[in-house]
Amino acid sequence: MTEPGTSGVSGLYRGVWKGAPLLLLGVVAALPHVYSGAYFIRLLFVTLVWLTTSVAWNILGGFAGQVSFGFAVFYGLGAYTTALLLNSGMNRASCLLLGACVAAFASLLIGLPTFRLKGPYFAIATIGVSEAVRVVMTNLPFTGGASGYRIIEKGAFHQLLHFYFALGLAGVAVIVSMLVQRSKFGLALVAIHEDEEAAADLGVNPFRAKLLAHALGAALTGMAGGVYAGYAAFIYPGGVFAFDISVHILLMPIIGGVGTVWGPVIGSVVNGAVHEELVASFPQLHLLLYGSLLILIILFEPGGVLGLLGKASRVLARARSAGGSHS
Amino acid sequence: MTAVDFANLLIAALMLAGVYAAMSVGMTIIYGVMKIVNLAHAGFLMLGAYFVYELHERMGLDPLLGVVLAFPVFFFLGAGIHWLLVRRIPASDQPTLASLLLLFGLWLVLQNLGYLIWHNEDRAILTARTFSTLQIGPITFSTVRLTVFGAAVASLAALEFVLHKTWHGRAVRALMQNREAGRLVGINTERTARWAFGVGVAFTGAAGGLLAMLYSFSPSFGAPFLLRAFVVIVLGGLESFSGVAIGALILALAETFSILVIPAGYQPAIAFSLLVVALVALPDGVAGLWNKRQHWA
Amino acid sequence: MAAILRIERLTKYFAGLAAVKEVSFELQEGGLYGLIGPNGAGKTTLLSIVAGSLRPTSGAVFFQGRDLTGAKPFQAVRAGIVRTHQIPRPFRALSVLANVEVGVKFGGKQKSAGDGENGMGVLERVGLGRAASMPAAELSLGDQKRLELARALGARPRLLLCDEVCSGLTEKETTSVLGLLCDIRRAGTTILYVEHNLKAIMSVCDHVIVMNYGEKLAEGPPEKMQNDPAVIEAYIGKAESI
Numbered sequence: 001m002t003e004p005g006t007s008g009v010s011g012l013y014r015g016v017w018k019g020a021p022l023l024l025l026g027v028v029a030a031l032p033h034v035y036s037g038a039y040f041i042r043l044l045f046v047t048l049v050w051l052t053t054s055v056a057w058n059i060l061g062g063f064a065g066q067v068s069f070g071f072a073v074f075y076g077l078g079a080y081t082t083a084l085l086l087n088s089g090m091n092r093a094s095c096l097l098l099g100a101c102v103a104a105f106a107s108l109l110i111g112l113p114t115f116r117l118k119g120p121y122f123a124i125a126t127i128g129v130s131e132a133v134r135v136v137m138t139n140l141p142f143t144g145g146a147s148g149y150r151i152i153e154k155g156a157f158h159q160l161l162h163f164y165f166a167l168g169l170a171g172v173a174v175i176v177s178m179l180v181q182r183s184k185f186g187l188a189l190v191a192i193h194e195d196e197e198a199a200a201d202l203g204v205n206p207f208r209a210k211l212l213a214h215a216l217g218a219a220l221t222g223m224a225g226g227v228y229a230g231y232a233a234f235i236y237p238g239g240v241f242a243f244d245i246s247v248h249i250l251l252m253p254i255i256g257g258v259g260t261v262w263g264p265v266i267g268s269v270v271n272g273a274v275h276e277e278l279v280a281s282f283p284q285l286h287l288l289l290y291g292s293l294l295i296l297i298i299l300f301e302p303g304g305v306l307g308l309l310g311k312a313s314r315v316l317a318r319a320r321s322a323g324g325s326h327s
Numbered sequence: 328m329t330a331v332d333f334a335n336l337l338i339a340a341l342m343l344a345g346v347y348a349a350m351s352v353g354m355t356i357i358y359g360v361m362k363i364v365n366l367a368h369a370g371f372l373m374l375g376a377y378f379v380y381e382l383h384e385r386m387g388l389d390p391l392l393g394v395v396l397a398f399p400v401f402f403f404l405g406a407g408i409h410w411l412l413v414r415r416i417p418a419s420d421q422p423t424l425a426s427l428l429l430l431f432g433l434w435l436v437l438q439n440l441g442y443l444i445w446h447n448e449d450r451a452i453l454t455a456r457t458f459s460t461l462q463i464g465p466i467t468f469s470t471v472r473l474t475v476f477g478a479a480v481a482s483l484a485a486l487e488f489v490l491h492k493t494w495h496g497r498a499v500r501a502l503m504q505n506r507e508a509g510r511l512v513g514i515n516t517e518r519t520a521r522w523a524f525g526v527g528v529a530f531t532g533a534a535g536g537l538l539a540m541l542y543s544f545s546p547s548f549g550a551p552f553l554l555r556a557f558v559v560i561v562l563g564g565l566e567s568f569s570g571v572a573i574g575a576l577i578l579a580l581a582e583t584f585s586i587l588v589i590p591a592g593y594q595p596a597i598a599f600s601l602l603v604v605a606l607v608a609l610p611d612g613v614a615g616l617w618n619k620r621q622h623w624a
Numbered sequence: 625m626a627a628i629l630r631i632e633r634l635t636k637y638f639a640g641l642a643a644v645k646e647v648s649f650e651l652q653e654g655g656l657y658g659l660i661g662p663n664g665a666g667k668t669t670l671l672s673i674v675a676g677s678l679r680p681t682s683g684a685v686f687f688q689g690r691d692l693t694g695a696k697p698f699q700a701v702r703a704g705i706v707r708t709h710q711i712p713r714p715f716r717a718l719s720v721l722a723n724v725e726v727g728v729k730f731g732g733k734q735k736s737a738g739d740g741e742n743g744m745g746v747l748e749r750v751g752l753g754r755a756a757s758m759p760a761a762e763l764s765l766g767d768q769k770r771l772e773l774a775r776a777l778g779a780r781p782r783l784l785l786c787d788e789v790c791s792g793l794t795e796k797e798t799t800s801v802l803g804l805l806c807d808i809r810r811a812g813t814t815i816l817y818v819e820h821n822l823k824a825i826m827s828v829c830d831h832v833i834v835m836n837y838g839e840k841l842a843e844g845p846p847e848k849m850q851n852d853p854a855v856i857e858a859y860i861g862k863a864e865s866i
Contacts, residue, residue: 065424067424067427067428113603113607113608114603114606114607116607117606117607118421118422119422119423119424119427120364120422120423120424120426120427121422121606123424123427124364124557124602124606125602125603125606125607127554127599127602128554128557128598128599128600128602128603128606129599129603131554131595131596131599132596132599132600132603135592135593135595135596135599136593136596138592139590139592139593184729184730187722187725187726187729188726188729188730190715190717190718191715191718191726193717194715194716194717194718195713195715197677197697197713198709198713198715199715199726200677200696200697200698200701201675201677201697201701201706201707201709202701202706202726202727202730202731202775202776202778202779203698203701203702203706203726203727203730203731203732203779204698204726204730205696205698206698243550247435254428284438284439284442284443285439285443287435287438287439288435288436288439288440288443290432290435291431291432291433291434291435291436291437291438291439292432292436293432294428294429294431294432294435295412295429295432295433295436298416298425298428298429298432299412299415299416299429302425
């Protein structure tokens with residue numbers, strides 16, 4: 001419903017809007033060359049890793065509405081797989097891919113029994129699974145148990161290399177998310193979220209769709225864990241399998257705007273900024289903040305930051321058109 | 328293993344069961360009336376522990392008295408939280424993700440407030456009871472465990488009394504059985520829900536105090552017990568509070584005797600695994616009215 | 625003439641109570657069948673079993689010769705059995721068109737007449753074309769019922785199970801929906817229509833099955849069922865002998 005005479009402008013606007021993600025990617029890729037401080041690049045790196053996990057979780061938790069409290073399992077499995085394989089001499093990309101495979105396989109094992117459960121019970125079951133895996137990994141001798149596992153560094157540490165791996169992975173994650181959202185598969189996930197039985201009554205196979213969404217999310221999260229492991233060179237179960245990780249992974253998309261492509265991105269940027277600033281000075285303050293934000297979001301704005309922005313822009317648009325009709 | 332050893336293990340399991348049961352009734356009430364999975368349960372356990380601890384440290388109050396005091400204090404805390412937050416989520420006959428996430432947010436807030444106030448150090452409540460033992464025949468009882476067990480049983484008995492003899496208690500039982508019918512006979516569901524939430528939090532806070540007498544604690548102390556409470560409820564079902572006792576017994580026995588077969592480090596995984604197994608494999612029988620499985624799966 | 629659906633001694637117990645008891649009947653392809661009975665007769669339960677949402681305690685469901693007993697709902701849909709819901713269950717966050725698209729994209733593989741029809745086409749047929757981009761949550765009850773029908777149609781049913789599509793509708797809306805059902809049948813889809821509105825059933829169905837207390841009471845052409853004493857008794861009670 002474009003007014004005559006403005007279609008050229010709105011067409012351009014839409015074109016810019018569509019090109020914006022690419023522009024953003026370019027900007028972020030160039031950032032380390034503008035601000036080359038190691039601390040800043042590390043901040044970017046960590047944010048990009050979180051971004052991947054956030055977008056990944058959203059495929060299952062946002063599109064399909066299956067809230068998992070156990071994504072740390074995939075993060076940790078990806079981290080350990082990559083670390084073990086890196087030490088055996090494999091090239092980084094293959095390590096990451098294999099980490100993704102291990103995580104995806106684990107997601108099938110977890111999903112097969114738990115996807116029969118309805119929403120909140122599924123969530124609780126994932127807490128149980130996640131913690132069980134953490135306890136097992138803490139006691140497992142060949143991966144170093146509680147004291148962790150170290151990657152033997154070969155050659156110098158190139159911070160930028162890790163940054164670009166993280167950036168590339170984040171880009172892949174966002175692209176996957178966009179593709180899913182526009183696809184038949186994405187439609188099935190949203191239908192399942194709305195009413196799983198009604199979706200099945202129209203031919204959707206909910207079990208298989210959930211397993212696939214879980215595997216996609218797990219694979220991406222596993223690779224994020226692998227990228228992190230490569231950077232940190234030392235991982236331990238209390239770190240990569242921590243319930244805390246699962247909590248962060250699910251909070252980011254919910255705060256940013258669950259069920260959308262860019263909500264999780266926003267959430268991860270917020271997390272990156274807030275986390276790094278607060279975690280040094282007030283380690284628990286950021287979780288306190290998140291908890292309060294979560295409460296506010298559930299009670300007042302389930303669409304998160306993106307939802308708020310959407311409402312604000314509609315209010316502005318209405319005000320503008322009301323003003324325009326008077327002139 | 329000698330008979331005495333076995334008896335000791337069994338007694339330990341029974342006493343643990345008592346504590347687990349006391350710790351889980353709070354969650355059961357809240358779930359039964361409002362179908363809300365109270366993830367903030369861990370936070371209330373933690374607050375209860377610190378409440379009793381502070382009373383003991385600052386005023387020299389016997390922790391048992393602290394536990395008794397916890398009941399009214401936490402009742403008002405729970406009712407207040409219900410009024411402030413919980414009543415704003417739409418009620419439902421099935422647990423909703425909104426309620427789950429809301430209470431999860433509350434848990435985060437409570438736990439991290441705890442960190443802010445009390446920092447990450449382990450605390451413990453040490454009294455004369457903590458180290459003394461009681462000898463009955465060949466069995467040695469730890470006095471503090473015996474005391475806690477007694478308190479747990481007493482509080483469960485008190486709960487049974489409240490649920491059967493008070494108006495609100497009967498209203499709670501009615502709503503747990505059939506929400507619609509309860510409304511039809513004139514039960515004010517919101518007020519009863521608020522009362523039930525208050526009672527649930529009261530029992531949880533008191534249980535936290537009891538647990539503090541047994542274990543050292545820090546602000547993250549509630550989490551392992553939260554999961555155990557889930558296991559107890561899911562195993563035992565909701566039909567009656569005897570279900571909670573059954574669930575508590577199964578869990579306590581599994582945990583206590585598992586150290587005979589698996590290395591101690593893996594013991595926490597027992598609760599977690601039992602939880603998943605219970606949720607997935609148990610038919611409606613033991614888990615009772617929880618209609619958690621989809622018909623065709 | 626091929627029987628498209630054959631039900632053999634279908635039984636469903638819910639905790640000791642028989643909701644459906646030893647019901648058997650056959651539906652010929654291309655027919656418009658009515659399923660009537662007083663409240664609690666087991667009609668919706670029967671529909672749910674055929675559609676796969678419920679597993680029967682015993683008995684069998686044969687569709688186009690294949691044994692579909694115990695099939696999951698999505699499998700029944702892929703085979704060509706699609707149902708509507710008594711109380712509409714729209715995907716509220718999706719647009720009306722997207723709702724239908726779910727059926728179109730995941731529905732039955734078989735080529736029935738009118739196959740190749742896309743979501744908009746189905747919406748036009750049902751009279752919801754103008755509402756295509758509306759969020760489904762904003763539809764009126766009557767339109768929500770149409771959407772139920774549209775979604776099911778989009779899934780290319782060979783056998784359409786309609787559950788009370790006319791309840792709650794005005795006289796005019798009812799006539800319109802009934803006309804739609806006739807069109808659907810004429811296009812080649814077999815219809816099993818559960819309804820309380822006896823007038824509606826009698827006016828469009830060529831064959832009526834009557835259930836009561838979970839059992840099949842009688843079946844036959846509408847006029848015969850209207851005058852059957854057992855059917856009358858089931859609905860109204862024993863005739864007073866004064």
